[in-house]
Amino acid sequence: MTGDHGDSGVRVRFAPSPTGSLHIGSVRTALYNYLYARRHGGTLVLRIEDTDLKRSAVTHDRGILESLAWLGLQADEGPDVGGPYGPYRQSERASIYEAAVQKLLANGHAYPCFCPQELLDRKKEEQLARGEMPKYDRTCYRLSPDEVEARLARGEKAAIRFRVPEGEVTFDDLIHGPITFSSEVIGDFIIKRTDGGYSYNFAVVVDDAEMAITHVIRGEDHITNTARQLMLFAALGRPAPCYAHHSLILAPDGSKLSKRHGATSIAEFKAIGYLPAAIVNYLALISWHPQDEREKFSLAELTEEFEIERLSRSPAVFDIHKLNWLNGLYIRELPTEELSRLIAPYLAGAGIALQPVQREVVAQAIQANLVVLSDAPRYAELFVKDFVLEDCAAATALHSPHVPGVLQLARRHFAAMPEEFLLPAAAREVLHGLTEEAKAKGLKGKALYLPVRVALTGRDEGPELFYLIGGLGKRKILERLDAGLAYAVRSGECA
Numbered sequence: 491m492t493g494d495h496g497d498s499g500v501r502v503r504f505a506p507s508p509t510g511s512l513h514i515g516s517v518r519t520a521l522y523n524y525l526y527a528r529r530h531g532g533t534l535v536l537r538i539e540d541t542d543l544k545r546s547a548v549t550h551d552r553g554i555l556e557s558l559a560w561l562g563l564q565a566d567e568g569p570d571v572g573g574p575y576g577p578y579r580q581s582e583r584a585s586i587y588e589a590a591v592q593k594l595l596a597n598g599h600a601y602p603c604f605c606p607q608e609l610l611d612r613k614k615e616e617q618l619a620r621g622e623m624p625k626y627d628r629t630c631y632r633l634s635p636d637e638v639e640a641r642l643a644r645g646e647k648a649a650i651r652f653r654v655p656e657g658e659v660t661f662d663d664l665i666h667g668p669i670t671f672s673s674e675v676i677g678d679f680i681i682k683r684t685d686g687g688y689s690y691n692f693a694v695v696v697d698d699a700e701m702a703i704t705h706v707i708r709g710e711d712h713i714t715n716t717a718r719q720l721m722l723f724a725a726l727g728r729p730a731p732c733y734a735h736h737s738l739i740l741a742p743d744g745s746k747l748s749k750r751h752g753a754t755s756i757a758e759f760k761a762i763g764y765l766p767a768a769i770v771n772y773l774a775l776i777s778w779h780p781q782d783e784r785e786k787f788s789l790a791e792l793t794e795e796f797e798i799e800r801l802s803r804s805p806a807v808f809d810i811h812k813l814n815w816l817n818g819l820y821i822r823e824l825p826t827e828e829l830s831r832l833i834a835p836y837l838a839g840a841g842i843a844l845q846p847v848q849r850e851v852v853a854q855a856i857q858a859n860l861v862v863l864s865d866a867p868r869y870a871e872l873f874v875k876d877f878v879l880e881d882c883a884a885a886t887a888l889h890s891p892h893v894p895g896v897l898q899l900a901r902r903h904f905a906a907m908p909e910e911f912l913l914p915a916a917a918r919e920v921l922h923g924l925t926e927e928a929k930a931k932g933l934k935g936k937a938l939y940l941p942v943r944v945a946l947t948g949r950d951e952g953p954e955l956f957y958l959i960g961g962l963g964k965r966k967i968l969e970r971l972d973a974g975l976a977y978a979v980r981s982g983e984c985a
């Protein structure tokens with residue numbers, strides 16, 4: 491079903507507000523919408539909900555577009571790619587909202603409200619003091635048409651309120667099942683503010699109607715909005731979409747996932763060095779359990795298997811350990827050149843300057859150790875940082891009488907290295923030459939490799955020797971072997 495999107499009539503939308511980098515929870519919403527569109531041969535619309543921003547404010551939607559592209563969750567229609575239902579930024583849709591306001595005023599579903607905010611606040615307090623649920627008392631709904639006209643003619647500022655109809659609102663949520671609200675708990679709400687802006691609930695309904703959205707997939711913090719939105723659809727005489735409200739991501743302590751739990755925005759996860767494939771895979775698994783025990787899913791595989799109806803209703807607890815595990819898995823699968831390219835900025839940031847061949851060798855050498863890309867400098871340091879053997883606990887391995895001979899032999903082989911840096915295959919050959927000659931002299935295994943390793947790194951464990959040989963550079967190798975030899979001779983003299 492992949493690839494032929496756009497034909498089935500299914501239209502979903504991801505509708506972020508551009509208030510900074512995407513929160514990981516919003517990415518999950520974007521992913522669900524993407525998967526739903528792809529699975530059902532539908533269309534994903536990206537709509538930027540910037541109605542709350544001042545007209546003059548710059549719309550910070552570039553970060554959102556970049557993040558979605560990075561994750562591979564590109565929309566089929568949106569502010570960057572266009573489409574037949576544009577514009578796709580709410581700030582550019584005022585005339586569409588205004589037409590809908592006029593329609594509701596004309597058909598009696600909306601009315602102007604002149605009540606000043608202070609009066610509304612006071613009435614709200616009084617209602618609360620009486621133990622009542624605060625709700626607009628419809629003062630302005632009772633104004634005569636003549637009075638309304640006269641006040642408007644005088645230039646009095648008015649908000650526009652939606653007149654909430656009596657009765658119940660019921661919808662069948664794809665995840666939660668049937669949900670019913672009594673309109674008694676919903677006061678006549680504002681659809682257009684006195685400052686001329688349109689309310690969230692109103693703009694969303696007009697857009698979902700005008701953009702022919704068939705399925706609204708969003709967080710369950712919007713469930714209560716859905717009642718208001720359904721009333722607006724009915725009043726506008728437009729069919730309502732189906733709704734699926736997914737659970738929200740919580741921190742392990744049950745609170746809202748926030749800064750104090752670590753990274754929350756996609757920009758932060760990217761900066762730490764999480765791979766998009768791991769993030770997507772993790773977010774899909776967070777409240778969805780595939781039929782089998784499989785945990786690793788590419789976006790294409792998710793498209794085939796993911797069913798929104800099977801999402802758990804329980805809160806999704808964010809488990810960084812699982813994300814880390816998946817990220818490590820994806821890092822280990824990266825082709826060397828790609829890993830080398832991806833770790834480059836982290837190495838540069840840590841002041842580790844490597845030649846291209848050297849970086850490729852280092853990438854391979856540390857690949858299995860990395861959980862996130864920003865771990866790279868910690869493991870790569872070995873290839874560039876100088877050390878003094880006297881300060882290294884592992885240097886005791888150089889105290890044995892056979893060590894000077896081993897290091898001299900190694901030096902002879904490494905001095906014949908054809909290049910400064912060697913890719914692993916060539917470095918293996920050099921090591922093989924050394925191993926063979928050493929064997930003939932009765933030296934093998936630890937007796938051979940440990941002194942070489944300690945002389946080269948000051949440590950008794952680390953990446954495979956051929957990575958060290960290829961990545962350290964001939965000059966550094968010879969320097970270190972000389973230092974190791976001098977140290978071994980000194981320690982032999984003292985013994």
Ligand code: GLU
Pocket residue numbers: 505506507539694707708712
């Ligand atoms: N702009 C809303 C938000 O960022 C989304 C609204 C919706 O999906 O209806 O929460």
